[in-house]
Amino acid sequence: MKALLLSLMLLLPFSAQAAIDAYEFSDEQKEARFQQLTGELRCPKCQNQNIADSDAPLASDLRREVHRMLEEGESDEGIIDFMVTRYGDFVLYRPRVNETTWLLWYGPFVLLGIGVLVVVLISRNRRQSTPTGPKASSEVGGQYQASEGLTTEEAERLNKLLQRDSDQ
Structure with a gap:
């Protein structure tokens, strides 16, 4: 029993491997931009994690690409445009407002307005309506x-x- 427990304890550190990427930046401003961009870009594979937090190989490649583009002097907007061109609007946690995302941005407000209008109309009709059948004694x-x-x-x-x- 002790041998089995010892074996499991020896294998435990191997199961918790996490890749830590270490990037060298030419200045602190680029490092801050890197942190901000990797926090805003969604991992296409993980779907609900940003590329900074994801352990997926694709996220690691995207972090490396963001680092390369930053060191080459690319602007934040240029990096985001590159990612959107390659992976679509899904890669952004806050998609841009355009024809394809209009419903995403304004749909909840339209539905809320319709709901308020329905509640107002129903309450107004109930208040104004009188019994149509015979009156009670x-x-x-x-x-x-x-x-x-x-x-x-x-x-x-x-x-x-x-x-x-x-x-x-």
Whole structure:
């Protein structure tokens, strides 16, 4: 049992391998730009991680490409354009507003507006609507009176039943 436990403990460090990329930058400004860009670009393979946090080989290649482009003097916008051209708008966590992303940016506000409009119309209709069927009888002094909904006989019968229930 101890041999098995010792074997597992020896294999444990090998299972937790993580590649750490070390990049040399010519100045601190480029290093800050690198950190910002790799934090904003999404890994195409991982889908919900940026390329700075992803361990995927593709993310490592993209980090290397961003580093190369920064050292060559490429602007942030140029690097982002290169990535978008290569991988599409999906690579951006905050896609640009254009014809293809209009629904993504403004769709939730349109749906919210439609929802508010529906709630307002329903509440307005409920407030303004009156019963279309026969009107209920009205109670005066504890006794029901005949109205459009009840005939005189029905009102008397209702009053007798209610009187009998209250006596019990």
